[in-house]
Amino acid sequence: MKETNRSIELWCTEPDEQQLMQYKLFEWFVEGVLFLVIGIFGIVGNLLSIMILSAPQLRRFTFNRLLVALSVFDVAFLVSTVPVHTFQVFQVHTQIHALLFSRFLYPMSSISLSASIFMTVSLSVERYRAVCQPSTYRSACISESQCKRVLKYLIPVIILSCLLNLPKFLETSVEYDAEKEQIQYNVTELRKNPTYVWYTTVLYSVHPLVTTELGPIVMLIFLNIFIFSTIRSSKLRFTGVPRRSGGGHGELNLASVIFSIVVIFVICHLPRMVLAVLAVVNVNTAVECIQAFNKYHPPLIFMYAESVSQFLLVLNSSVNFLIYCVVATRFRVFMRRIVMCESTEVTSNPPFGVVRLAEAPLALTQPALQIPDQLNLITSVRSRLNSMVENGDDIGPTYTEEVLHQEETKL
Template sequence: MNNITETAQQVISSDGMAQVLTTLIPLLGTQAANTTVAMTTGRVRPSVPPEYLLQVIFVCDQVLTPLVVCFGIIGNIFSIVVLTRKEMSSPTNCFLKALAASDVMLLVVQIPHFLSYNHRLNDTHSFKIFYRYYTIFRYFANNTFITCTCWITVAVTIERFISLRFMMNSRMVCTIRRARRAILAIFLMSFVFHFSKFFEYEPNLNLRQPFPVVGTALVHSTAYETYVHIANITLAAIIPVFVLIVVNSFLIFFLTTHRRRMLKHKTPGSGSTSQVDMMHISFIVVSMVLVFIICHSVGVFLALNIAVHGRYKIFANPLFVSMKHVNGLLVFVNSSINFLLYCAISRKFRTTFASIFLGRLSKKMSWPLQTSTNEQSMLSKANVTTLYTSQISTTSSKGVDDL
């Protein structure tokens, strides 16, 4: 326990204090980084944090978050590879591809921050210069990609709701072209909305000071600070979470009623594969939204408390600071877990994934054995391959609404 405390104290001291303070509070925008400016200007004086806060920071930031980020990068890359297959083309999968791309970019941006935990590397002059410029970019990128992930989740939930509510005309309303336009609009609007964050801070080139950034005149503006505070909480917390709760509730209702209707009127030839496929992908979206709401609930709670009590009072409480770091971990969990949901719920995703990766691996492993096999074993291999290919083609011939 003492070793953990000592290691965590190193994170709080020197450059570590600046790294902790400039860590983004997802869904809160400028408020987390503004704490650094407040401390540098003397409005808030740092005090020795309690032991439990040191342990939470160490476990969340240095132990769990790097593991979650590494798994999330691999999982999202696998998801992108599978979802870009021709047989997986559909409006819903367009949103899921964009969601995986946004998540993987958010996770990749964190890698240089993890390198800063290496004290030998962190003490070098070149890395200190790089990290101080990188902190500003990370601040902008985290806000942008979290907003993209949030609103893409809202978009895919609305698309599933329309597909279930207007099942007969859903293919006319929900098209791949419209999905791509919506994705492009989300990325552009997120970029434009957060672009001003590039000008809130500038790198602190005085390497003797631990704080990597200093606030500009923009961030000290009361009007701008109020605008960013209200806009971030409204657009990145209240509105999307409220929309997700409402639309997901309707989606669950239509899923249950449609399933009962299918079971009640089940006759030979009814229950087409397209309807079953639509149910599967809708279950995936529902589970994604539930995970999203759970993982972002701590951030919403912090945002509401900041709106009521003010950020300086909130950040003066070690309990809320520890919740901030837990919230950061949960946000990365939300960006890393979708691959597991796809594998757990969608048979088509699992089959396509196996045909891409495991199929190639089995071919490489069976290659040296081909010279020693007899004619009968070769025939059995051909039969197994034919059966496996027929299963893939049968699964691929399902409706495009399946994941």
């Protein structure tokens, strides 16, 4: 009983004025200054990523189009989340913000976050199919249009993200006082209902805990383990085969890009997952606070953790551009050419970096230069690969590259 009373006192009692002032200062710096700086950088970086990945030589590849979709969702998350936090912290009061808050910004923040998470998983699934199931992937590339392949990932992501976050449209309301030029943020009566609070908090064990945290993290880890294992076994298989310098660079480069995205994702989402677990564990205490006092206050340490968690989500949506710049070789080439206007030589051959592994088997059917030697090379490679597919053999990207090298030496 004493432990229960202590827990209720901890959750139901407002922090004292000094503690609250310290937290407000922390909130001003994290959810105000850092949100604004990182958010602006993230929006600019994602827009640059969209522009570069939409270049004619890059947008031919399904993987790059999925990266564009990820950048779009990240931009939507930053555009909706940064005003939700920074406007309150900096006490920006406008009628437009009041109109947009409860019907667009607040729900869109959750919808776009879910979409970004699901798209990250979709990217790993696409890479897993290309590396670990090359025959099936190659057949799909030949039989399906690129738009169809992209929509098979994109449509479920959008629908699921919207359905999971429909309650967000009902949780808040905003009033604008024209005389005082101030905004009053209110929690709807539904959100104060103890039964609603109990059910929605318990459902945290499903969403977001399983749907957008634990489930995606586990899937990303295992998918990338399989991807790296397949690449490693393929390299060992052809250790003794002569090859040109730089062979296999594309596979390792793309694997490094995916690995970097996954590592940043896991680090930035772990605090949110822990907070979701704690919310479910303490649901009864929160309900008792609402029943007794018509409100509840989480412990101050949770408020600090929530601010840090939100900042890490903003950071996660802002750093992919840096990952591409540091890790992805081909992305840097196109960035110098498009953004910095450098006259770097860029061919139409199957690209390295973020796209080298994307559709390597299919790329062989699209010769860039109409010259006899290259046409003979493509014909020879296609003949060998097709015969292997008919025999039921798996043709990974590494093996495709080795066949290409062997046929080149014959010409």
